[in-house]
Amino acid sequence: MANVKKTGLNQVHRDLGARMVEFGGWDMPVQYTGVIAEHLAVRSAAGLFDVSHMGEFEVTGPDAMAFLQFATINDLSTLVDGQVQYSALCYADGGIVDDITLYRFGAEKYMLCVNAANIDKDFAWLQELAAQRKGDYQLVNRSAEFAQLALQGPKAAAILGALTSADLLSLKTYYFCESDVAGMSMIVSRTGYTGEDGFELYCAPDDVEPLWQALLEQGTPQGLVPVGLGARDTLRLEKAYALYGHELSAEVLPLEARLGWITKLGKSDFCGREALLKAKSGGVRRQLIGLRLTQPGVPREQYIVRAAGRDVGQVTSGTMSPSSRQGIALALVETAAVAGDAEFTIVIRGREVSAEKVKLPFV
Amino acid sequence: MDFPEELKYTEEHEWVLLEGDLVSIGISDFAQDQLGDVVFVELPEAGDRVEIGKPFGVVESVKAVSDIYAPLAGEVVEVNADLPDAPESINTSPYEDGWMIRIKPDDPAVLDGLMNAAAYQAFIEEE
Structure with missing residues (x-):
């Protein structure tokens, strides 16, 4: 190692x-x-x-807020000092760089908490954005502190x-x-x-x-x-919280991954906004849903999800729920398959196991 | 960790017990510890055949899926019907309540080639 x-x-x-x-x-x-x-x-x-292992970045200065409004998809303008906000960084095509929590210490001081595996990638990405959006602010990686x-x-x-x-x-x-x-x-x-x-x-x-x-x-x-x-x-x-690398990735839009509530398309311009507006008006192709097995079994990441005998998506995370002792899964499936009373199955070792779509969170 | 003397063990961490002309099979204390909390077991049915070195079932912990391999060929005569509802028995009692299947082996002499408790302990220390 x-x-x-x-x-x-x-x-x-x-x-x-x-x-x-x-x-x-x-x-x-x-x-x-x-x-x-x-x-x-x-x-x-x-x-x-x-x-x-989680990473921490600090953004300070008179233009810190303007930079972060551009770099993140949620709307910072609603935050007060001492408040935390769940948010995400997106690429220009709307794919997710990372999901983050954003801390407002003051009008000119913010901290971002980012996923461990993404620290270097996120910081490089923010530096790249900073090069395009010049202003009076400083971006510092404080993860080691x-x-x-x-x-x-x-x-x-x-x-x-x-x-x-x-x-x-x-x-x-x-x-x-x-x-x-x-x-x-x-x-x-x-x-x-x-x-x-x-x-x-x-x-x-x-x-x-x-x-x-x-x-x-x-x-x-x-x-x-x-x-x-x-x-x-x-x-x-x-609790159906997304995990980067599973529910979230560069290939997934926040609108597909149940993050519409943090995607503030109506705020000022931000990286990914144009692509997300376009995706929204065209209809989102896939969506993340919760499935609970109605037969014994444990759903796992990458297992195929079927509806009416047709492959419609994949499990992004699955486990045996320790609280309910039932197999539960988050799955990214075609939006069209979710409409109506679709009956789902998850393919486990070649066998279709029945699953029902459930309201989230599971517990 | 416990490795009863009367059992034989495989490199895939199954245990085997010869009782009369039947052989019981389960997974070792070492295997259950490595897996962690067992939450699901998939076993063959009575009358099915198992083949030497081939998977006959699956045991799943919260985090992982593992095949269980047949140490010898034969016909399944009994399956532990309590396991599907109490897979945690594999953790709490791997050699007794956690037994998986009983088979009628084609050739019981195959058992002679398996490890005894001391050899198995040496084997897992090396792994």
């Missing part, structure tokens, strides 16, 4: 007996005790995730509340503040990727191990457990 990067908690994960895998160029824990137990702990109590933990679950606020002076009662979902946790200063963001209440904590790399230990010590009596990437994936899939 040449050039595989390690977070500041690598040894801690190993000491906890985690099974490690390469993910997005990083050596990360996929599970500690087991995916299902970790998943259920997050739904019923709380889980602690090392997400230090941040570690990140996610504390997620119904007990997250009680656990974090005991360790911080931040007013968590008034910190609403998709807002953040700069505060202290266990005596260390960091960004406390009420965001996450599990569908549960929770926080993402951006701290200095040197602080991540004491922060991890302090949270575990505080939270263990309340059911907090370390959670690996395996359960991170099943948790997000039950």
Whole structure:
């Protein structure tokens, strides 16, 4: 595993007996005790995730907002200081560069949190856009200056509340503040990727191990457990959150991938807007839907989806839902196949297994 | 990890137990640990034939799909009917509740070529 990067908690994960895998160029824990137990702990109590592999970029200056309005598809103008926004970067043809969260610190200071595997690609892309859109702003890759933990679950606020002076009662979902946790200063963001209440904590790399230990010590009596990437994936899939490289890619439009709600075609010009307007007026060719197996089986990525005996698309992510114990899948299918009461099947090892289209999220 | 002495093991991490003229087959403690939480099992039916070295079933964990290979040829006489509803037995009890199929082998002598517990342990340490 040449050039595989390690977070500041690598040894801690190993000491906890985690099974490690390469993910997005990083050596990360996929599970500690087991995916299902970790998943259920997050739904019923709380889980602690090392997400230090995520990337952070900063955009500052009088023209920072104008640049980001051009570079991202959501509308920043609605944001207030201390607010977070889910957004995406698109190529000129409307394909997705990455999905991101965007933090407004002030009118002239923003932070973007990007997917680990896309850090270099995203930064190069933004630099390319910056070369076309000159102005009084600076774009800096600060990924090496941040570690990140996610504390997620119904007990997250009680656990974090005991360790911080931040007013968590008034910190609403998709807002953040700069505060202290266990005596260390960091960004406390009420965001996450599990569908549960929770926080993402951006701290200095040197602080991540004491922060991890302090949270575990505080939270263990309340059911907090370390959670690996395996359960991170099943948790997000039950909530139908897209994952780059699966639901999202350069070949997929945000309008196809259930991201119409963040695609603000009516705002000022942005990269990809023209292509997306054209796609919208012509009718979107494919769409992402939720399927639940009505027979035993586990749908997996790339399995073929059929309707009325015809191939209409592919599974983008699938698993056995730990919460419902049923096979669930997100699938990108032809829009025409979704109309009416289409009956779907998913081809598993050559056999068609019945599936029903369900409202999302799954859980 | 547990590797009962009375069993024989394969390089694909199945275990085999000779009982009278029938042979029971499952996957080893090492295999279930590597797979993680088992959530789905696909097995043949009684009366089906299994062929040596060929997949006879599938075991799926949350993250992965794995074939299960027949260590010897024969006819399936019994299938563990509890497994489809309790695939986690493969994790919690790989050698007892997690047994998969019983076959009537064409040639029980094939068992002599499989690894005993000590040889299997040495094999997985090398892997």
